[in-house]
Amino acid sequence: MSHKKRVDPIRLLWLFAGSLIINTGISFIWPLTTIYIHNYLHETLTVAGIVLFINSAFTMLGNAIGGWLFDNWHPYQTILLGVTTATISTFALVIFHGWPAYPILLVTLGIGNGIVVTGLNSTATLIKSRSTSYVFNALYFTQNLGLVFGSLMVGYILPFGITYIFLLAFIMFFIFNIVVAVEYRNLNQAPRQTFQTTTGTKKKPKLSHNSLLTISSILICVFVSWVAYEQWNSNISSYMLSLHMSVKDYSLLWTLNAILIVFVQPLLTYFDTWLSSHLHGRLYLGFSLFGLAFLLLVGAQHYLIFALSMGLLTIGEIFAFPAVSTFVNDHAPVTEKGKFQGIVQAITSAGRAFGPLIGALIIDYSSFQILFIFCTGIILVSVLGFGIVNKITKKDD
Structure with missing residues (x-):
C-alpha cells in the first residue's frame, strides 16, 4: 500500500484551528480595552486612546520581528516564541490587571500576538496542497469566526468579573501553545528555496x-x-x-x-x-x-x-x-x-x-x-x- 507523500509542513486543519483559537483568545481582550480603562480603571478616554495607539505600535513591532525571524531563524521556534509570550502575558493579566500593570502587559501581549499572526500568515505561504489564495481566504474566515466567538462570549462572562475574561484568554493561548508544540514541529523541515550564483555561493534574490x-x-x-x-x-x-x-x-x-x-x-x-x-x-x-x-x-x-x-x-x-x-x-x-x-x-x-x-x-x-x-x-x-x-x-x- 503506497502512502501519499506529505507536501505540507503542517496539516491545514491545524493552521486554521490555530487561527481560530488565537483570534478567539485575543478578542476577549481588545474590544474591552477602552471600556476597561475608562469604566473600571477610571482613566480618561484620551489615556485609553494613547494605550490603544501604543499597543498597535508594539503589535507592529511584533509583526516585523515575526516576519524577520520566520525567514532568518526557524519558523516553528518563531511561532512558539510568539504564543509563549502571549500566554505568559495573559496569565500575568489574570493576577495583575490594575494600573499600570494592565497597559504594560498589553504591550508584551501585543508583541507576542504580532509575532503569532505574522507566523501563521507566513506558514500559509509554505502550504503546497492548496492555492495560496484558498489558504488566505480560509485563514481570514477562521480569524473572523474567532472574533465572533470571543465577542459573543465576552458579553455573557463579563458580568461575573473581568478576571474571568483574562482567565479565558489565557486558556485559549495555553491551548494554542500545546497545539504549536505538538503539530507545528515540522515547519522547520519545509523546503526553503535558495538561489546560487555560478560560483556556488548562496545569493538572495533581489x-x-x-x-x-x-x-x-x-x-x-x-x-x-x-x-x-x-x-x-x-x-x-x-x-x-x-x-x-x-x-x-x-x-x-x-x-x-x-x-x-x-x-x-x-x-x-x-x-x-x-x-x-x-x-x-x-x-x-x-x-x-x-x-x-x-x-x-x-x-x-x-x-x-x-x-x-x-x-x-x-x-x-x-x-x-x-x-x-x-x-x-x-x-x-x-x-x-x-x-x-x-x-x-x-x-x-x-x-x-x-x-x-x-x-x-x-x-x-x-x-x-x-x-x-x-x-x-x-x-x-x-x-x-x-x-x-x-x-x-x-x-x-
Missing part, C-alpha cells in the same frame, strides 16, 4: 523595482482602508449616539458584519480558482466598495443607511483584505515570504493605530460629513494609484 512599486501601492490601499475602518471602531459610535441611536443599535451592526463574513467568505473560497485568475479585479472591486460605503454615511440620519453602509463595507472587506496577502506573496522574493507577510500585518496595525487619531482631528476641526468624504476620497485615490502602477509595471515587464 526584489525587482516593479515588484517594489506594486507591493508599495497595494500597501498604501491597506493603510488608508484601515485608517477609514477604524472610524467604525471609534468615532462612528459617537456619531450614532448623537443621532439618538443606542449602543445596542451600534453593536448590532458588528453582528451584521460578522454574519456576512461567516456566510459570504466561504462562497469566495468556493470560487477561489476563478477569483485567483482575476486577482487585480478582485482588489479593485473590494477596495472601491469599501471606500464607497463611507459615502453612504454623508447625511445619513436613519439606521437603515448605517446598516447598508456596514453591509457594503463588509462585502468590500471580504473581497479585498484576504486577496492582499495573496497579491503580496505572489510578488515577494521566495526567501522573504515571511518578511513581506509581516509588513502586511504591520501596515494593518499602523492603520489601526493612526485611524482614531486622524478621525478625531478631522471631526474636531470640521465635521463627521467631511470625515466620511475624506475616507471615501483617500481609498478611491489609493485604488486609482494602484491601478496606474499596475498598468505602468505591466508595460515595463
Whole structure:
C-alpha cells in the first residue's frame, strides 16, 4: 500500500484551528480595552486612546520581528516564541490587571500576538496542497469566526468579573501553545528555496523595482482602508449616539458584519480558482466598495443607511483584505515570504493605530460629513494609484 507523500509542513486543519483559537483568545481582550480603562480603571478616554495607539505600535513591532525571524531563524521556534509570550502575558493579566500593570502587559501581549499572526500568515505561504489564495481566504474566515466567538462570549462572562475574561484568554493561548508544540514541529523541515550564483555561493534574490512599486501601492490601499475602518471602531459610535441611536443599535451592526463574513467568505473560497485568475479585479472591486460605503454615511440620519453602509463595507472587506496577502506573496522574493507577510500585518496595525487619531482631528476641526468624504476620497485615490502602477509595471515587464 503506497502512502501519499506529505507536501505540507503542517496539516491545514491545524493552521486554521490555530487561527481560530488565537483570534478567539485575543478578542476577549481588545474590544474591552477602552471600556476597561475608562469604566473600571477610571482613566480618561484620551489615556485609553494613547494605550490603544501604543499597543498597535508594539503589535507592529511584533509583526516585523515575526516576519524577520520566520525567514532568518526557524519558523516553528518563531511561532512558539510568539504564543509563549502571549500566554505568559495573559496569565500575568489574570493576577495583575490594575494600573499600570494592565497597559504594560498589553504591550508584551501585543508583541507576542504580532509575532503569532505574522507566523501563521507566513506558514500559509509554505502550504503546497492548496492555492495560496484558498489558504488566505480560509485563514481570514477562521480569524473572523474567532472574533465572533470571543465577542459573543465576552458579553455573557463579563458580568461575573473581568478576571474571568483574562482567565479565558489565557486558556485559549495555553491551548494554542500545546497545539504549536505538538503539530507545528515540522515547519522547520519545509523546503526553503535558495538561489546560487555560478560560483556556488548562496545569493538572495533581489526584489525587482516593479515588484517594489506594486507591493508599495497595494500597501498604501491597506493603510488608508484601515485608517477609514477604524472610524467604525471609534468615532462612528459617537456619531450614532448623537443621532439618538443606542449602543445596542451600534453593536448590532458588528453582528451584521460578522454574519456576512461567516456566510459570504466561504462562497469566495468556493470560487477561489476563478477569483485567483482575476486577482487585480478582485482588489479593485473590494477596495472601491469599501471606500464607497463611507459615502453612504454623508447625511445619513436613519439606521437603515448605517446598516447598508456596514453591509457594503463588509462585502468590500471580504473581497479585498484576504486577496492582499495573496497579491503580496505572489510578488515577494521566495526567501522573504515571511518578511513581506509581516509588513502586511504591520501596515494593518499602523492603520489601526493612526485611524482614531486622524478621525478625531478631522471631526474636531470640521465635521463627521467631511470625515466620511475624506475616507471615501483617500481609498478611491489609493485604488486609482494602484491601478496606474499596475498598468505602468505591466508595460515595463
